[in-house]
Amino acid sequence: MTTTTELSATTLLRFATAGSVDDGKSTLVGRLLHDSKSVLADQLEAVERASASRGQQGPDLALLTDGLRAEREQGITIDVAYRYFATPRRRFILADTPGHVQYTRNMVTGASTAELTVILVDARNGVVEQTRRHAAIAALLRVPHVVLAVNKMDLVDYQESVFAAIAEEFTAYATELGVPEVTAIPISALAGDNVVEPSATMDWYGGPTVLEHLETVPVSHDLAHCHARLPVQYVIRPRTAEHPDYRGYAGQIAAGSFRVGERVTVLPSGRTSTISGIDLLGEPVEVAWTTQSVTVLLEDDIDVSRGDLIVPTKDAPGTTQDIEATVCHVADQPLTVGHRVLLKHGTRTVKALVKDIPSRLTLDDLSLHPHPEQLVANDIGRVKIRTAEPLPMDSYADSRRTGSFILIDPADGTTLTAGMAGDSFATPVPAKGGPGDPADDEGWDF
Incomplete structure (x- = not known):
């Protein structure tokens, strides 16, 4: 059994699923959860009861993620279903996103923080418009890794030629979009082929299963190495007898790291100061980094409010x-x-x-x-x-x-x-009252 200590040492991968309606995304996610022993007994019992009430012989694993009543009744995924699971090698946060074109917006939401996207294709239909749209969104969102899961291989007699043709077409399209890496895997989510366990019927495929790839794909967490940025969410002024002059600027570090003694600039005002302290969970720390929620204290009493951005002075972006x-x-x-x-x-x-x-x-x-x-x-x-x-x-x-x-x-x-x-937007802002200063016509004509 995996201990808490062992899990804390493993890496975290955020990934999303995408694909057209009925390509089997929810079934794939359900199979991942079921076969990796990440489903609680009462959850599986509830799915078995719901499946039996619909006249199905076995458990419909798609119901593990289609949690909304409207989704179960319509048989389609509507909302983004977030699930957490873990294996001895890695922890995962997955977003099962809708396939219907009407809910493409939810795919954008699910993939916006993902480091990997699994795009499913029905082996009978091949690459369709929604497949191309999801590939384009993954490219635009700069998702580092894309997995092409060619599903329902059991319905095409597990033919290698069908898989090869789809993989070649999709990879060529994704390469044109600028997708850095595509890994193609033939699967049957319903039967479990190449999801967690290797398929006994596709011996012509020698690559990893879906779970094996998810467990081993490199995760860089490169936000820690980006330009440091702290959007100010809240200004804290407790005014207690113990801290009568306390003024802290709270928020979640969006990228990079900050440390005590560092010279910083507050944007868009351009005022500068030095970090005199950083509080994390009520305790002072010397350094804080990406995704941590902190309160930063500055040496100078300058005007900082919600919506401002604190950045290192040596690495301040233009406005x-x-x-x-x-x-x-x-x-x-x-x-x-x-x-x-x-x-x-x-x-x-x-x-x-x-x-x-x-x-x-x-x-x-x-x-x-x-x-x-x-x-x-x-x-x-x-x-x-x-x-x-x-x-x-x-x-x-x-x-x-x-x-x-x-x-x-x-x-x-x-x-x-x-x-x-884009990369070519950073033009200087004209000085107030100078050429190009926006007219104030009800605050909208700039």
Whole structure:
């Protein structure tokens, strides 16, 4: 039995599943959980009862992740189902994402923090439009590792030629998108072939099973080596007799590390100070790093508020009001040129205006449709945005956390678009009152 001490020494892999409707994503995840002995007895009993009530002979492993009643009734995944499991070699957080084109937005959510994406393909249907869309999203989100799981091999008589043709087509497409690594695995999630245990019927395949690959794929956690960034979420002023002058700036470190004595800059104001202390879980520490939630204390009493970004002075990014980015539009209402939106970056939300939509990606041949004027649900394209206030935004290629943003409808708070800032956006912001200073027409014309 794996002990807590042994688990603490293992690495963590976040991964997501994606694919078209009925490709078997939930069944694959259920098979992973079941065959890796990660399902509690009462959970399995509940699945067996639900399966029996639907007239099925054996347990429907897809029900281990399709937790919503609407999902069970419709037989499709709607929401992103997050599950945790562990093996002696590694800990996992998985996101089982929907396959229906209507819920592509949820795939964006599930893959945004993933280090690996498993894209399923039905061996009978091959690569379809939704397969290409999921590959494009994985490429845009810069997911380091992509697994192509060619499922339902039992329904094509386990033919190697079928698997080889699909793997070749998908790998060629993913390579054009810039996906750095594709690992193709033939599986049958229903029968368990090459999921946890090697298949006895596909002796022509000599590669790893899905679980073996998940356990051994390199995990870099490269955010720890990125430019250090701390979005301020909350200003702490306890005003107690013990700490009458305490002023701390709390938030989760988005990238890199901070240490006591380090010179830092607060953006977008540009004011500088030195870190005089770092509190972690109520205790002072000398250094803190990515994903830790901390409170930073500064030597100088400067104006810092929610939405500001604390960065090392020697490594401060430029600020800009003109952002060019690749986006995936996730709302039912179109995004149009001239659209007034709210842009949320880290803990800061500002008014913004869509100035231009230079292109839209055509998934079939990866060509660009110039100046489409609008993006509709599930479209991927390039946009130019003007913000009311300068933002310290990194390139998404440098940091997935501080190079990303979302566009929000100011009327009802609906998330419209997920954006990834490009490399050529960082233009200097004009001085207040100088050429290019935004006009204040109800705060929207910038």
